[in-house]
Amino acid sequence: MCKNSNNFIALMSGSKIFLQQVLALLAKDLKTEWRTREIFTSMFVFAVLVVVVFNFAIGADTELIRQVASGVIWIALSFASVLGLQRTGQMESEEDSLQGVLLALHDRSALFIAKMLAQMVYLLIVALCTLPLCGMWFHIDFIACIGELGIVFMLGILGLSIVGTLFAMITLHTRAREVMLPMLFLPVSVPLTIASVYATAQLIAGMTLRDNAGYLSLIGVFDIVFFTLALLVFDYIVEE
Amino acid sequence: MRTLSMLLISLISFPLLFIRKNSVFQTMMMYIVMVFAILLVFIYAPNEQMQGIVQKIFYFHVSSAVTAFSAFFLVFVASIMYLWKNAEWWDAVAVSAAEIGVVFCTLVLITGPIWARPIWGTWWSWDPTLTLTLVLWLIYVAYLMLRVDAHAPKRARFAAVLGIVGYVDIPLVLWSVEKWRTLHPKPVLIQEGGTTGLPFTMILTFTVCVVGFILLFFYLLRERVSIIQSQHTIEVLRHQIDGLSTG
Numbered sequence: 001m002c003k004n005s006n007n008f009i010a011l012m013s014g015s016k017i018f019l020q021q022v023l024a025l026l027a028k029d030l031k032t033e034w035r036t037r038e039i040f041t042s043m044f045v046f047a048v049l050v051v052v053v054f055n056f057a058i059g060a061d062t063e064l065i066r067q068v069a070s071g072v073i074w075i076a077l078s079f080a081s082v083l084g085l086q087r088t089g090q091m092e093s094e095e096d097s098l099q100g101v102l103l104a105l106h107d108r109s110a111l112f113i114a115k116m117l118a119q120m121v122y123l124l125i126v127a128l129c130t131l132p133l134c135g136m137w138f139h140i141d142f143i144a145c146i147g148e149l150g151i152v153f154m155l156g157i158l159g160l161s162i163v164g165t166l167f168a169m170i171t172l173h174t175r176a177r178e179v180m181l182p183m184l185f186l187p188v189s190v191p192l193t194i195a196s197v198y199a200t201a202q203l204i205a206g207m208t209l210r211d212n213a214g215y216l217s218l219i220g221v222f223d224i225v226f227f228t229l230a231l232l233v234f235d236y237i238v239e240e
Numbered sequence: 241m242r243t244l245s246m247l248l249i250s251l252i253s254f255p256l257l258f259i260r261k262n263s264v265f266q267t268m269m270m271y272i273v274m275v276f277a278i279l280l281v282f283i284y285a286p287n288e289q290m291q292g293i294v295q296k297i298f299y300f301h302v303s304s305a306v307t308a309f310s311a312f313f314l315v316f317v318a319s320i321m322y323l324w325k326n327a328e329w330w331d332a333v334a335v336s337a338a339e340i341g342v343v344f345c346t347l348v349l350i351t352g353p354i355w356a357r358p359i360w361g362t363w364w365s366w367d368p369t370l371t372l373t374l375v376l377w378l379i380y381v382a383y384l385m386l387r388v389d390a391h392a393p394k395r396a397r398f399a400a401v402l403g404i405v406g407y408v409d410i411p412l413v414l415w416s417v418e419k420w421r422t423l424h425p426k427p428v429l430i431q432e433g434g435t436t437g438l439p440f441t442m443i444l445t446f447t448v449c450v451v452g453f454i455l456l457f458f459y460l461l462r463e464r465v466s467i468i469q470s471q472h473t474i475e476v477l478r479h480q481i482d483g484l485s486t487g
Binding site for chain 1: 323375378379382385386389390391394397398400401402404405406408409412413415416417419420
C-alpha cells in the first residue's frame with residue numbers, strides 16, 4: 001500500500017516536472033517569436049500570397065470561388081505550416097541549440113509536445129488573420145458559423161502540427177531540407193486535408209456539425225493516431 | 241472491399257519470407273510458376289466476353305497490386321523490428337522491400353490506365369483504390385528519397401519511422417478518399433472486369449499469377465538484401481585495411 005502510494009507520488013511529481021518542462025519550452029519559443037515575429041510574418045504573408053494567387057488562377061466567377069474557397073484556405077495553411085516548420089528548424093539547428101535543450105530534458109517527448117503546441121499557436125493565429133481576408137475577398141460569411149468552424153480548425157491544425165513537427169524533426173538531419181519536408185509532410189497529411197477541406201466547405205454551405213460527424217471523427221482519429229505514434233517514435237528520432 | 245481482401249492476401253503471404261533456406265529451390269519454383277502463369281494467361285484463360293483481350297492485363301495489374309501491398313506491409317513490420325532489435329538485417333529488409341514495392345506500385349499505376357482507357361473510356365478516375373495507390377506511391381517514393389538524403393548515422397532510424405507512419409496512414413487515406421468519392425459521380429461505364437462471379441479458369445489463372453508475383457518478390461528481396469549485406473561486408477573490410485595500412 002505504502003509502496004503503491006510512493007509510486008503514485010513519484011508519478012505525480014514526474015508528470016508535474018514534465019508539464020513544467022513543456023510549458024517552459026513553449027514559453028521560450030513563443031517569447032523568441034514575440035520578440036522577432038519572424039516565423040509568423042513569413043507564414044502569414046505566404047498564406048495571403050497563396051490565397052491571392054489562387055484567386056487569379058480561378059478567375060472572376062464568384063460562385064466557383066465560393067465553392068473552392070475552403071480548399072484554398074487549407075492549402076494556404078498547410079503550405080504556410082511547411083514554411084513555418086522550416087524556419088523553426090533553421091533556428092534550432094543554428095549553434096546546436098536543439099542539442100542543448102535535449103541534454104536538459106528529463107523526458108524528450110516534452111520537446112515534441114512543446115514544439116507541436118508552438119506550431120499550433122502560429123498556425124491558429126495565421127488562420128485567424130487569413131480567414132477575415134478570405135471572407136472579404138471571396139464574399140463568404142464566416143461569422144455565421146464561427147463556432148463550428150473553430151472546432152474544425154482547432155482539430156485540423158492540431159493534426160497538421162503533429163505530423164509537421166514529427167517530419168520537421170526528421171528533416172533537420174537531411175541535406176535538402178527544403179525539399180524533403182513537403183515531400184514527407186504533404187502525402188501523409190492527405191486524409192487530414194481532405195476531411196478538413198470538406199468539413200469546412202459544408203459548414204460554409206450552411207450544414208451543421210452533426211452533418212459533418214464523419215469528417216470530424218476522421219480528423220479526430222487522425223490526431224489521436226498520429227499523436228500516439230509520434231510520442232512512441234520521437235525518442236528514436238532525437239536519440240544520438 | 242477489394243483493398244481489404246488485398247491486404248488480407250498480403251498478410252497471408254508474409255510467412256513465405258521465412259522459407260529462407262534453399263535458395264536454388266525457391267528460384268526454380270519462381271521461374272516455373274512465372275512461366276506457367278504466362279502460359280495460363282495467354283493460352284488457357286478464356287477471353288472475357290465484354291472486354292475481350294484487354295481484360296488479360298487484369299492478371300498482371302492485380303498481382304502487382306497485391307505484391308506492392310505485401311511489400312509495404314513488410315516495410316512496416318521490418319521497420320518496427322529494426323527500431324526494436326536495432327539489427328542491420330531488418331533495415332536491409334525494409335529498404336529492399338520499399339524499393340521493390342515502389343517498382344510494383346509503379347507497374348500498377350502504369351497498367352491501370354492502360355486497362356481503364358478502353359474499358360472506362362478514361363485514362364484515370366479518382367476512384368478510392370486508384371487514389372490510395374497514388375498516395376501510397378508518393379509516400380514510398382518519399383521514403384526512398386529520405387534514405388538517400390538523410391545523414392548516415394540516423395538514416396535507418398528515420399526511414400524506419402517513415403515506414404511505420406506511412407503504413408499506419410493507409411487506412412486513414414482509404415477512409416478519407418472513400419468519403420471524398422461519395423461527393424463525386426462514380427465512373428458510369430462498366431465497372432471492374434467482374435471481380436465477382438469469375439469463372440473457375442480465370443480464378444485459377446489469377447491465383448497462379450499472384451503466387452508467381454509473390455515468389456518473384458521474395459526472390460528479388462533476397463537478392464537485394466544479400467547485395468546490401470555484401471556492401472556492408474566490403475565496408476567493414478575496407479575499414480580493416482585502412483586500419484592496417486595506417487597502424
